[in-house]
Amino acid sequence: MVNLTEIKYIVNENARKADMEKASVEFINSEVVEKVRNFHKSFPEYQVTPLHSLDKLSKQLEVGNIWVKDESYRFGLNAFKVLGGSFAVGKYLAKKLNVDISELSFEKLRSKEVKEKIEDITFVTATDGNHGRGIAWAASQLGQKSVVLMPKGSSEIRLNNIRKEGAEASITDLNYDDTVRLASQKAEENGWVLVQDTAWDGYEEIPTWIMQGYGTILDEAVEQIGEAGDDRPTHVFLQAGVGSFAGSMLGYLAGKFGDQRPITVIVEPDKAACLYKSMNIGDGQPHSVTGALNTIMAGLACGEPSTTSWGVLKDYAEAFISCPDYVAARGMRILANPLGSDPQIVSGESGAVGLGLVSLLAENKMLNVMKEMLKLNQDSKILIISTEGDTDPEHYRKVVWDGAYPSA
Known part of the structure; x- marks a missing residue:
């Protein structure tokens, strides 16, 4: 049996405080996002990536809805980057x-x-x-x-x-x-x-441009959610390495929805949890994790927070969670083996960790305190962004076929 106490979390008490001065999210305002979308639309390869609704899994986990934005279709390159x-x-x-x-x-x-x-x-x-x-x-x-x-x-x-x-x-x-x-x-x-x-x-100009470029993902997803008859998710789980992707997504949500933005959870591998560590120290400064950063979540194996995203994450994210590798592996297997009429989703190690975490929170009583803190219940509408497909097919099969990194 795995040790669920290895999943650690920190609640950000300042995330919803209106009287605090917070990092600007103007870098990804509506005018910027419109330019980003139009630029990407000019690519011959551009297509909106799928937003899957996992109705059967939502019922199994006793939540309102789970959407998965599938970036494995992006430009034929199997990832969002x-x-x-x-x-x-x-x-x-x-x-x-x-x-x-x-x-x-x-x-x-x-x-x-x-x-x-x-x-x-x-x-x-x-x-x-x-x-x-x-x-x-x-x-x-x-x-x-x-x-x-x-x-x-x-x-x-x-x-x-x-x-x-x-x-x-x-x-x-x-x-x-x-x-x-x-x-x-x-x-x-x-x-x-x-x-x-x-x-x-x-060195911040080019990293900011990169963060802006990621805005296409959530702009598409919000449109798709609206077309499905909902206005917004209640929860968004965002995986993080240096934090640029997560900071981009959270900046978009804070700018578009303000105080009505979804509860946002930042998820990291425990061997490279630099954002979790930074919040845990609690001095408002980013802190690094050193060493080999050995995790199957290769896209998240980063030890130093990015300065362009740290302020946004520190000021707006509700929680930071550090996860062992088995959480990502569980997410990969769940998405690859859908319930009933739910679609099959090929999601790589860095793409599936959010869904793996949601499944454990929903089903394991040992994590009830964390679940209640995040206000996950039958009314929750959860957005997961699967940022990659099987970018390493051999390792993907070891996890999904052979059961590597089991969670039980």
Whole structure:
């Protein structure tokens, strides 16, 4: 039997206090999101990704509804990351051309006219896989070069998928955060452009563009929920690595819904729970987790919070939860083996942890205190964003077929 006490949580008492000065969410306001959506719509590959309603599972778990936004369909790249990377590349090129991104479609950016105005550029990034593949794809589509560095222990399958998109890619002998530092060093030495989804003092513009690019996900989901006859979810579970994705999603929710925003829960792997640690210390500052960051949730294996997202998460998220790997594995298996007429969803390790957590909260009495704190009940309408599919098919089968990382 697993030890459910390994699932740890912190309640953010300040999240709903109206009399506190809070981080601005203007970086992802409605005007920005409209530009992001229009830019992505100009891609020939653009389609709204599915929003699945898991009616049978909702009944089983005794909640009102569970929606899963399935990003495995995004641009044929099996993950959401390309949204942020492509928008950041587009914004960088727009800045070079001295025009607003709203004036540049994807087709115009890769036109001969634009190529003649911009010298060859090499974009460089560090990644566990999904972000790097998105940067490689965007750079290749726009006739530019890319260099992608991956941390020690990265999947060879993910490495080869990045190379197939035209990047010069390799696996280092460093952890994720040190690989980011190496990418930054390479950019400075070679005159390359660093496109990283984590920020630090002095490097915040491009990470902000990446966060803005993710806004397409929730803008689509809110539209889809409205089309289904609901106005908004009551709960959103957001997985986090450095926090850029979670900060983007929470910034969107806070800006759009204000005090009526859903209860938002930040979920991290216990071996890389830098946001949980930061909230636990409680001094208002971001704190790092060091070491190997060894977790199956490779996309979340990050030890240093991003400065562009920390303030939003600290000020608006209701809870931070640290989860062992078996929580993600359970979520993967549940989505792969649906109840009744519920659709099957192929969700990778970093995509399924939120659903795994919801299932344990709903079914295990040992977690009742946490469940009650989050106000999860029969009226709850829960949104999960499955950020990736089976980006490492071999490992996916070990979990879903062979039962690796069991929860019982």
